[in-house]
Amino acid sequence: MGGCCEKSRGTAAVRVGWDELGGAELEPVLLSGAIALLDAHWLIRLAGAGGVPHPRQCLPPEAFLSADEVATSAIRGLPIVCVSHAWCTPHHPDPDGESLRALARTLKLLEAQSSQHCSPCRHAVFYDFCSLHQ
Template identity: 40%
Template sequence: ASRPRRVVARAAQLRAVPADRRRALTLPRRQELEVLEPSAYYSAEEVKALPRGPRNAGFPMAVLAVSHSWESEEHPDPHGRTLLMLADAITTAQAIQVSKGPYTWQTLPSRVAVFFDFCSLFQPPRAKEEPPIGEGPTMALRAALTRMQVWYAHQLTTCFFVTDGNTETANDGSHTPYHERGWPTFEYHVSAIGKAITSSGWPQLVDVGLGVDTLFERGVPLTPAALEHLLESKRFTDGTEP
């Protein structure tokens, strides 16, 4: 899991350059980032040691799982739009309290581990000229993909959904919108099954496209059969995308 300040810092660099030069500053793959910036990652022991939320909220973990669509099979965010939305959302969630009626939620912790698939998991070659990633990383990736749902469905994680909202991403034709994608739809629905909605803690479900200051409203959980039927109408990639 990554440190949020790295996400925010990379977004600041991206924002400072013209749009046609942003490709070089987009988020790198796991195998590249851990070489370039090894301090960007928390160890498992460090994640376990992060302060937990309050008892009345069920002691939520300071772990943030990001659900987002991929704009291309080679890179999920080649123009940095998802990165900018995510960085703004994290910064805002750590600074403002969300209120509804007489209830006010806490802010997102300043120290939180961020799971973003492209940076958190080893990525397989996505072009013919790329070398294989090796047996160890390949086994780690396969093991991670079989348990991906835990990041989102776990009762104590926090999930940010980088939906398209009103941004240009939804309208420029560059990719299929979030709610039309298979994996994002799956993550969106399983995330809402068991998380607490008590104002004793911070909001554990955030639709970034609608705004961090908008309290997430979840519907009745779908049955497995209903979710399977819904997913049949969504677009999946070739299976290499987490």
């Protein structure tokens, strides 16, 4: 988990930061489509609308960030949050959206803290149920 880009840093500096922090090692997996990282802003909106998480294959394209979008946010750390939790029922991990709302509260705090360093801040979320094909 980390912060995001500083306004004064250029694209080349962002790329160096991404590479130095191990992002280049993640890139082949992201580009292959094996995993997809969610946009934290999208998850916050979903939770705010009373939504629940859905399997990756059921999510709209705007739910995800591309590898390039994640890489351009990697100056102060890899801006990736990883989430995995026990399933609430045998058929769905979070049928009432309770865990999603808790995650959204945490993401809002993270974004608020990061916004002191840049605007807009982007965080990617690896949420196993939504990031992997089910």
